[in-house]
Amino acid sequence: MTRDEVLAAIAANKTLDGLSLAGLDLSGADLTGGRFWGVDLSGADLSGANILKTGFRDCRLAGVRLAGTDLTKLDLREVDLTGADLRGATIFMTNFSGANLTEAKLSGTALRWSVMQRAKLTRADCREATVEKLLLQDADLTGADFSKASISRMVVLKADLTSTDFTGASFFKSVLRQCDLREKSLRGQRWHTVLADECDLRDADFSGADITMSNFLKARADRANFTGAVAQHALFKETSLQKAVFAGADCRQAFFGQADLTGADFTGASLGAASFAGALCRGTRFGGADLGYADFSQANLTFANFAGARLYMAKLHGVLTDNTYWEDARDTRLRGHDKDLEEAETWTPPA
Structure with a gap:
C-alpha cells in the first residue's frame, strides 16, 4: 500500500486492518483520525506526522521513526516500539502502558505527565531526558x-535498578519505593525530596550528594557512603545503616530515630x-561532630x-553508655537523664 493510498483510506474513514506498511514513508503526513488495527509499521517513518487522535491497536x-512527532494524549498501550x-x-x-520500548531512542526528549506502567524499557536510551510526572510502576x-x-515527580515501584544508569542525573520530589539500588553510584547528585522507603541501598555511593528532605524509612543502607552529603531534614527512621559513612556530612535536623547505626561513621x-532517639549506636563514631541540641533519648x-x-544542649535521656568514649567531648549544658520524663514514660494508670 502506498502513502497516497493510506491517506485516501483515512480520508474515506476506512479502518486499515492487518496490513503490512513496514518501511513506508509517512513523514509529515496528516494521519488524524486514522485507525490502524493490527498493522505492521516496522521501520516506517512517521517523523513530523500528525497522529493526534490516531489509533494504533x-x-x-x-x-519506527517518530522524531519530532507530537504524541500528546496518544494511546500506545501494548504497542511494540x-x-x-x-x-x-x-x-x-x-x-505507554505495557508497551515494549526496548532500546528505544529517547535521549534529550521531554517525557511529561505520561504513563509507562508495565512498559519494557530494557536498554532504552533516555540520556539527558527531561522527566516530569512519569509513572513507571x-x-x-x-x-x-x-x-x-532531569527527573521530577517520577514514580518507580519495586523495580530492580541495579543496572539502570543514573550517572549525573538529578531527582526532585520523586518516588523510588522498594527499589533495588545496591552498589548504585549517585555521587554528587541532587536527590532532593525523594521517597526511597524500604529501598535496598547497600553499598550505594551518595558521597557529595544533596539528599535534603529525602525519606529512607526502613531502607537497607548498610555500608552506604554518605561522605560530605547534604542530608538536612532527611528521614532515616528504622533504617539499617550498619557501617555506613557520614563523615563530614551535613545532617542538621535529620532523623535517625530507631535506626541501626552499628559501626557507622559520623x-x-x-x-x-x-x-x-531509640537508635542503636553501638560502636558508632561521632568524633569531632557537631551535635548541638541533638537528641539521643533511649x-x-x-x-x-x-x-x-560538640554536645552543647544535647539530650542524653535514658541512654545506655557502657564503654562509651567521651574524651575531649565538649558537653556544655548537656542534658542528661530526665527523672521527671522517666516517671511520665513509665507511668501506668491506677487499677
Whole structure:
C-alpha cells in the first residue's frame, strides 16, 4: 500500500486492518483520525506526522521513526516500539502502558505527565531526558540509560535498578519505593525530596550528594557512603545503616530515630538538632561532630566514640553508655537523664 493510498483510506474513514506498511514513508503526513488495527509499521517513518487522535491497536511499530512527532494524549498501550526513534517527540499525557520500548531512542526528549506502567524499557536510551510526572510502576528498566536526565515527580515501584544508569542525573520530589539500588553510584547528585522507603541501598555511593528532605524509612543502607552529603531534614527512621559513612556530612535536623547505626561513621559531621532517639549506636563514631541540641533519648551508645564532639544542649535521656568514649567531648549544658520524663514514660494508670 502506498502513502497516497493510506491517506485516501483515512480520508474515506476506512479502518486499515492487518496490513503490512513496514518501511513506508509517512513523514509529515496528516494521519488524524486514522485507525490502524493490527498493522505492521516496522521501520516506517512517521517523523513530523500528525497522529493526534490516531489509533494504533495491536500494531507493530518496531524501529519506527517518530522524531519530532507530537504524541500528546496518544494511546500506545501494548504497542511494540522496540528500537523506535522518539527523539524530540512531544510526549505529554501519552499512555505507554505495557508497551515494549526496548532500546528505544529517547535521549534529550521531554517525557511529561505520561504513563509507562508495565512498559519494557530494557536498554532504552533516555540520556539527558527531561522527566516530569512519569509513572513507571512495574516497568522493566534493565540496562536503561538515564544519565544526566532531569527527573521530577517520577514514580518507580519495586523495580530492580541495579543496572539502570543514573550517572549525573538529578531527582526532585520523586518516588523510588522498594527499589533495588545496591552498589548504585549517585555521587554528587541532587536527590532532593525523594521517597526511597524500604529501598535496598547497600553499598550505594551518595558521597557529595544533596539528599535534603529525602525519606529512607526502613531502607537497607548498610555500608552506604554518605561522605560530605547534604542530608538536612532527611528521614532515616528504622533504617539499617550498619557501617555506613557520614563523615563530614551535613545532617542538621535529620532523623535517625530507631535506626541501626552499628559501626557507622559520623566523624566531623554536622548533626545539629538531629534525632537519634531509640537508635542503636553501638560502636558508632561521632568524633569531632557537631551535635548541638541533638537528641539521643533511649539510644544505645555502647562503645560509641564521641572524642572531641560538640554536645552543647544535647539530650542524653535514658541512654545506655557502657564503654562509651567521651574524651575531649565538649558537653556544655548537656542534658542528661530526665527523672521527671522517666516517671511520665513509665507511668501506668491506677487499677
